Amino acid sequence: MNNLPELLSRLEKFIELQLPDLQARRYDIIWKADGSPVTAADIFLEDAIRDFLARELPGMSFIGEESWAAGQVIGEGWVAVLDPIDGTENFCSGLKEWGTSLSLWHSGVHRGSMLMMPELGECMSTGAIPLVPRSRIVGFSSSYTDDIGRGLGENAEGRIMGCAVYNLFNVIRGAFSRFVNPRGAYSWDLLAGVALAREAGCDVKVDDKDYDGQFLQPGRRYRVDIRHRYDLHSR
Incomplete structure (x- = not known):
């Protein structure tokens, strides 16, 4: 695959076309062992994107x-890491702040990623990252810890949005000055975001170390702290 931007652009349009089917499945909810919701829409969209990419x-x-x-x-070749509906609690509560996260790798090397918020009409992908001039807002994950409480106390413009894609999208483009997840999230929540943040020149720490572009393994949690670099914007 020599034209990843074109593939990601076609996938964006494909996901938009699935919105009526997602809406029809939005409130068909079951509950995972950890008490979190999963909807029929999550499963439908994951299957649809997997089949699209497999072709x-x-x-x-x-x-x-x-x-x-x-x-x-x-395998050793292409690897796709997907969260079809990140922020399912938002989604099944009727909120529009949810998103799709996809990261594509080949032989251990990042090739392209996409963050999309279909109901908000927002998308960014490798080679196509919008920028905001300045923000004071600090975003925090919704998996509450004492660190988040202290962070909210120290930042007058703190936000908890309940969606990693929303948080990552906005710190990458500069609508948030920083995003912090001190408890940690899984690779399908984070991998596209940290890859795009690195591409955008953000300061990216994973588990308190500078992120150097490595693949994040599934099945374990990673803590992230991302700061936008406004000084890298063209004048």
Whole structure:
């Protein structure tokens, strides 16, 4: 696959076309063992995107939030890491602040990523990252810890939005000055975002270390702290 931007652009349009089917499945909810919701729309969209990518990337290994199982073999070629609906609690509560996160890798090297918020009409992908001139807002994950409480106390413009895609999208473009997740999230929540943040020149820390572009393994949590670099914007 020599034209990843074109593939991601077609995928964006494909996801937009799925919106009526997602709406029809929005309130068809079951509950995971950890008490979090998953809807029929999550499963529908994961299956649809997996099938779309499999046609384009033969032999692809697929890591999806709703289908990943411990011990699943990851091949040496193309690897797709997907969260079909990040912020499911928002989605099944009727909010528009939810998103799709996709990261594509080949032989351990990042090739392209996309963050999309379909109901808000927002998308960014490798080679196409919008920028905002300045913000004072600091975003925090919704998995509450004492660190988040202290962070909210120290930042007058703190926000908890309940969606990693929303938080990552906005710190990458500069609508947030910083995003912090001190408890940690999984690779399908984070990988596209940290890859795009690195592309945008943000300061990116994963588990308190500078992120150097490595693949994040599925099945474990990673803490992230991302700061936007406004000084890198063209004048």
